[in-house]
Amino acid sequence: MQWKESCDLVSSILDIYPQSTIAIDALDETDPDERWKLFKALKDLIDSSTSLVKVFVSSRDDDDITRKLNDVPNLYIKASDNMADIERFIHREIKRSIEDGSLLRGEVKEELKQEIISTLLSKSDGM
Numbered sequence: 001m002q003w004k005e006s007c008d009l010v011s012s013i014l015d016i017y018p019q020s021t022i023a024i025d026a027l028d029e030t031d032p033d034e035r036w037k038l039f040k041a042l043k044d045l046i047d048s049s050t051s052l053v054k055v056f057v058s059s060r061d062d063d064d065i066t067r068k069l070n071d072v073p074n075l076y077i078k079a080s081d082n083m084a085d086i087e088r089f090i091h092r093e094i095k096r097s098i099e100d101g102s103l104l105r106g107e108v109k110e111e112l113k114q115e116i117i118s119t120l121l122s123k124s125d126g127m
Contacts, residue, residue: 007041011048019052027059039068079125086127090120 014020046053097103
């Protein structure tokens with residue numbers, strides 16, 4: 001399916017409802033040379049829709065994305081903002097993996113366990 005066909009399809013769906021939200025996760029993982037097409041398509045959808053269309057985008061702050069979204073409401077979240085959640089998740093999953101034997105058949109010395117946890121925390125980069 002081509003861009004125009006895709007946009008036409010989404011547009012027809014948006015016009016069915018009085019309000020719609022388009023969610024795009026990990027925009028920064030798209031091809032930087034192709035992002036402009038998506039930005040244009042979103043703008044065209046918002047401008048042409050007979051209903052209210054909101055767009056929610058999650059992304060790292062690549063320069064082109066930041067510039068393109070500079071004039072619209074933004075909420076910035078740093079990787080450090082969710083570190084406590086990541087830490088709880090890592091501790092829980094390491095414990096579960098040891099207990100069910102999926103991590104080194106459950107034979108993990110405390111020192112190695114702490115090293116694994118420490119490495120995962122330091123390399124998580126907010127994810």
